Amino acid sequence: MVEVPAQQRSTRQRRAVSAILDDLDGFASAQQIHDKLSHRGEKVGLSTVYRNLQALVDAAQVDMIRADDGEVLYRRCNAGHHHHHLVCRSCGRTVEVSGSAIERWAEAVAAEHAFVEVEHTIEVFGTCSSCAAR
Amino acid sequence: MVEVPAQQRSTRQRRAVSAILDDLDGFASAQQIHDKLSHRGEKVGLSTVYRNLQALVDAAQVDMIRADDGEVLYRRCNAGHHHHHLVCRSCGRTVEVSGSAIERWAEAVAAEHAFVEVEHTIEVFGTCSSCAAR
DNA sequence: GACTTCTGTGAGAACGGTTGTCAAAACGAT
DNA sequence: ATCGTTTTGACAACCGTTCTCACAGAAGTC
Numbered sequence: 133m134v135e136v137p138a139q140q141r142s143t144r145q146r147r148a149v150s151a152i153l154d155d156l157d158g159f160a161s162a163q164q165i166h167d168k169l170s171h172r173g174e175k176v177g178l179s180t181v182y183r184n185l186q187a188l189v190d191a192a193q194v195d196m197i198r199a200d201d202g203e204v205l206y207r208r209c210n211a212g213h214h215h216h217h218l219v220c221r222s223c224g225r226t227v228e229v230s231g232s233a234i235e236r237w238a239e240a241v242a243a244e245h246a247f248v249e250v251e252h253t254i255e256v257f258g259t260c261s262s263c264a265a266r
Numbered sequence: 267m268v269e270v271p272a273q274q275r276s277t278r279q280r281r282a283v284s285a286i287l288d289d290l291d292g293f294a295s296a297q298q299i300h301d302k303l304s305h306r307g308e309k310v311g312l313s314t315v316y317r318n319l320q321a322l323v324d325a326a327q328v329d330m331i332r333a334d335d336g337e338v339l340y341r342r343c344n345a346g347h348h349h350h351h352l353v354c355r356s357c358g359r360t361v362e363v364s365g366s367a368i369e370r371w372a373e374a375v376a377a378e379h380a381f382v383e384v385e386h387t388i389e390v391f392g393t394c395s396s397c398a399a400r
Numbered sequence: 401g402a403c404t405t406c407t408g409t410g411a412g413a414a415c416g417g418t419t420g421t422c423a424a425a426a427c428g429a430t
Numbered sequence: 431a432t433c434g435t436t437t438t439g440a441c442a443a444c445c446g447t448t449c450t451c452a453c454a455g456a457a458g459t460c
Contacts, residue, residue, distance in 0.1 A: 141407060141456050163446075177410040182447065184408095202336045202417090203446070218375055227379050237365055238390050241352055245361050247392030254388045256372050258381030275427050275436060297417075311439035316418065336446090337417070 140187070148174040149184045158224030159197060159205035159217075197255055220260035229256070274321070282308040283318045292358030293331060293339035293351075331389055354394035363390070 140146075152168050160168075166181045185206050188194035195209040197217065207226060215230040234254060242250040274280070286302050294302075300315045319340050322328035329343035331351065341360060349364040368388060376384040 139407095139457090143408060143456070145409070161446085175410095179411085179448080180409055198332060198336060202332060202338075204336075218379055218381060220381065229375050231371055231375070233371060234368065237368055241363050241365070242390060242392050245352055246395040247352060247354065247390075248395075248398050250390060250392040252388065252390045254386065256376060256381075256384060256386045258376050258384040261380040261382075264382050273428095273436095277427070277437065279438070295417085309439095313419080313440085314438055317437085 144174075145176045145180050146184055148172075148176055149181060150188075153188070153194065153206070153208040156207065156224075158226045159195075159199075159207040159219060160224060161199075161203050161205055165206070200257075216254045216256070218256045218258065220263055221257045222259055222263040225260050225263075278308075279310045279314050280318055282306075282310055283315060284322075287322070287328065287340070287342040290341065290358075292360045293329075293341040293353060294358060295333075295337050295339055299340070334391075350388045350390070352390045352392065354397055355391045356393055356397040359394050359397075 148169055149165065152165050152172075156165075162182050162185055163178070165185070166176065166178050169176045169181070185194060185196075189196045189206070192212070193208065193210075195207050195217070197205050197207075197219070199205055205224070209228070211228060213230065214235070215228045216234070218227040218229050220226070234252075238252040238254075239250060242248075282303055283299065286299050286306075290299075296316050296319055297312070299319070300310065300312050303310045303315070319328060319330075323330045323340070326346070327342065327344075329341050329351070331339050331341075331353070333339055339358070343362070345362060347364065348369070349362045350368070352361040352363050354360070368386075372386040372388075373384060376382075
């Protein structure tokens with residue numbers, strides 16, 4: 133009758149998505165991840181990829197950013213703390229960066245103009261050395 | 267025969283979109299602008315609104331940012347220099363801010379990891395004092 | 401294993417913002 | 431007024447994402 137809170141089940145698809153994220157060292161879109169799954173021979177529906185990525189984002193296991201064209205990109209992210217990204221716009225390779233100076237700047241700016249409940253998005257895009265070499 | 271490079275023509279629609287932007291003091295989406303035009307009795311096609319906004323962005327007369335949900339927001343922006351925004355997520359009211367410290371930080375971070383052709387997006391969202399009062 | 405229950409899946413439809421199409425309208429120069 | 435070119439707008443197409451819902455398949459129980 134009164135049963136356990138209902139856990140997440142371990143399914144083949146869930147494991148496959150998670151495995152792809154582990155092998156990725158940069159951001160990738162849901163559709164790119166779906167393609168990679170196909171290439172591995174894993175058949176996973178696109179909806180399922182989206183659902184599981186969203187679940188991982190909710191569980192704070194995956195970071196989510198928005199590319200210039202509006203597409204959403206995902207990346208495994210263990211770090212529990214607040215941070216930003218330096219992303220290669222060509223290969224997606226990513227470095228996590230954090231800067232307390234930035235956080236303080238954002239808060240100061242907001243306070244100066246009496247804004248509350250402040251959030252900020254800071255992402256740095258560039259071309260990494262190996263991509264620039266080509 | 268060989269004629270002038272072809273100027274932008276002054277059309278009713280173009281003027282109407284521009285007028286709306288002048289009356290706006292925050293960011294608004296293309297569709298919101300389209301609605302405002304309708305309320306004024308100006309009949310302008312949605313495609314035309316998008317086209318003219320894009321043209322203004324290209325002409326550096328309008329700033330463009332992407333909201334959390336991916337929607338694109340526009341705002342008249344005279345300032346020629348590089349800057350960022352402090353945006354009220356409730357009413358769209360916007361303050362232009364610039365911080366050389368931030369620019370230097372972004373460049374330093376990129377240089378440290380040998381990234382080139384660096385760009386950054388920094389937007390601060392919050393609730394402005396008048397919206398917070400409600 | 402067999403049975404049950406409830407979560408997860410997937411094919412496809414729907415959605416929402418944006419861009420493309422193309423014939424008709426209209427600007428501006430003559 | 432006329433002409434050549436740009437601009438417009440109704441509508442379709444696009445594209446990433448979310449929704450729907452019948453069915454598959456975890457995990458618990460006996």
